[in-house]
Amino acid sequence: MTLPPADTLVGYPAGQTEGTATVLHVEPLPTGLVAVLLDTTPVHPVDAGWPDQGPDRAVLRVAGTELPVLDCVVGATDGAALHLGRDIPVPKGTPGWAFVVAHLVEGHDALTPGQTVTAVVDAGYRQRMSAGHTACHLASLALNRALADRWKKEVRADALGNPDFDGTAIDVSLIGENGSVDTYRLGKSLRRKGFVTDGLTEQLAGIESAVNAALAEWVATGVGVRIDRDGPRLTDRRYWVCELPAHEVRIPCGGTHVSSLAELDAVRVALSAADTEGTTVLTMATSVG
Template sequence: MTLPFEDTLVGYPSGETENSTTVLHCERLPDGRLAVLLERSCVHPVDAGWPDQGADRAVLRVAGAELPVLDCVVGATDGATLHLGREIPVGKGTEGWAFVVVHLLAGDAVIAEGDQAEAVVDPGHRRRISSGHTGCHLASLALNRALADRWKKDTRPDGLGHPDFDGVAIDVSLIGENGSTDTYRLGKSLRRKGFVTDGFVDGLAAVEAQVNASLAEWMATGASVRIDRDGDRLTDRRYWGLELPGHTVRIPCGGTHPSSLSELGSARVELSTADVDGTTVLTMATFVG
């Protein structure tokens, strides 16, 4: 079977949850699962470089059969070998490589190269995950705003012009249904960049209140949300856009999102800290709906 030489066409950035397509490649993996590549896919895959948003729940419909997608990940191929996730040996955009959406099916799934297939995503799960992802971005902007006066050195600004604490200090970000969990390390590296940690823990309740006040302010606008993209291929650059009154915010993002803040209903955060091997770690749990 011949592996594709072009990046997968993807429909999930525009909100697509169903699409008809052609099966380009099927390959049995060492663990027994079947890796399936489609010409076009609406199924959001897990990205190896920044796996904050998980895979969509989905099925492939082929010849009247419904085949559950057990997992969906980003892969890459040089035309000879398919590499999955963290096994990908090159960066996106490397000449001679195609980056592809890999649908992982049960080993006994009946599907073959050249078959016509329909990819179908669970719309309810997509909606809840998308809300969680927009809530995560919104909370990061609100946190940056609340911590803006804790910088004694210039640092890169976020989409609203505040010092980008989230971008500089983020350790792990996990998107869930109607929420997210982000952790930040307040260690020596961050202090060298100019962030003042003195009194941070004692003032945490005030920071949380400021973040939630910003969220309430922005949610009341019902601002529109969009995904801007340079093209329809998997590796084309994409951006989360938010139209707040007087401000347009753009954040690089490969995930899925609702079309407006009004779809979230409400948004709030809970902040907590812990000492991990002598370093203060901040956790921000975001809840929407």
Template structure:
């Protein structure tokens, strides 16, 4: 078998929803499906390390017809074998390894090494998912601002220089179409870092109102959003940048986003506090539209 020797070139960070590509490798997986490795893709893959944004809905367009993309997963190869998702045994950028976007298609899909294909992403799903991801970042910054007076110690700052509650307490983040869900653990380690949890339950309605007011103010500015990137390889660092009034917010992020906040329309959050195995968990659901 011939494996890629370089990371997949990705174009979704630049907003591309179509890309011409060459098939470098096709491998039958143990579950009967096939993994297709391309030199270039615009399809966003799931990253096992932080799987907040799912795979794009897309097709591989060939001379004989469209092949539906069942999944798209970050993988890695050392030239001997292909490892997908959590099976990758080395960190990103490891010497001697190529990190790739594995396009998962049905068993027996008519595609072979050397084929020229076109990757075509569903633009509607991409747009709605991008809106959910941008709103997620905005909401995290607004949440940090709303709870900044609950810190007794100075934690690390967020992209706006505020205490980074989101980055310190986040447990799970999931991006959907026009929505996101973030769960924050309010356990002993967070309290040791100086965050005051007493009275938080009673304060949730006011906190949500404060966050929603901030979000409405930011969206009304129609601030520009872009993705800065160190390069076009899958493992190159990428950053979400939003030019909010008077400041520029910059957050490491490998996902897709809208180009202006005005595209979001109305953004609102709801907050709930739950007990999970003896630990309080704050859940923030952000919706667009």
């Protein structure tokens, strides 16, 4: 069977939570699940390259049956074989390859290519994950601003023009429901780039206070948030845009987000530091509400 020749069209960047689609391919997997490829989907998948936001919760409705989507991942195909997640052998945009959203369900005879299905996302869960992702971006910008005076060398700037500590030092970022957890390694590599770590752990309370003050100021504006995108395909570049009063912020992002900061009510962070194998690791836990 020939696999889909084009990237999946995705509706989740525009906030879509339900949509009708055509089944293009159904493939049994060694795990016992079945990968279902659709021509278009509202379901947000997890990306192996940067898996900060996990998959939506969703179901596929077909022929009077409702199939839970047990996982949703990015895949790629050259037309001959389907590769999922970390097994994808080529970068996005490689000529001759299509990048697709694979909906993983338990095997069911009702699924065949050419069928029409309705994909339905759990809108409440999506909203909570979107709130967590938007808060994560705001917190990273506020942390960058609070640490701006700790750089003794010039480094790349973030979307507000401050030194990009978050982008330079990030180790792991995990988006959750109404929050996120980001960890940063304050090791030799970061110090060589000009970041001053001396005294940071002793000043965490003041840094945390500065971050939370910025977040309170920004959230109080209730300004709009949107996703700009170069096109409707899974691989098209997308950007998180927040219309802060002094400066419109634009950050590349493939996740989902709220439509305004008014939906967040309040955002706060808690900072902590720990020694991990001789390297200081800074953790920022962000919460909404």
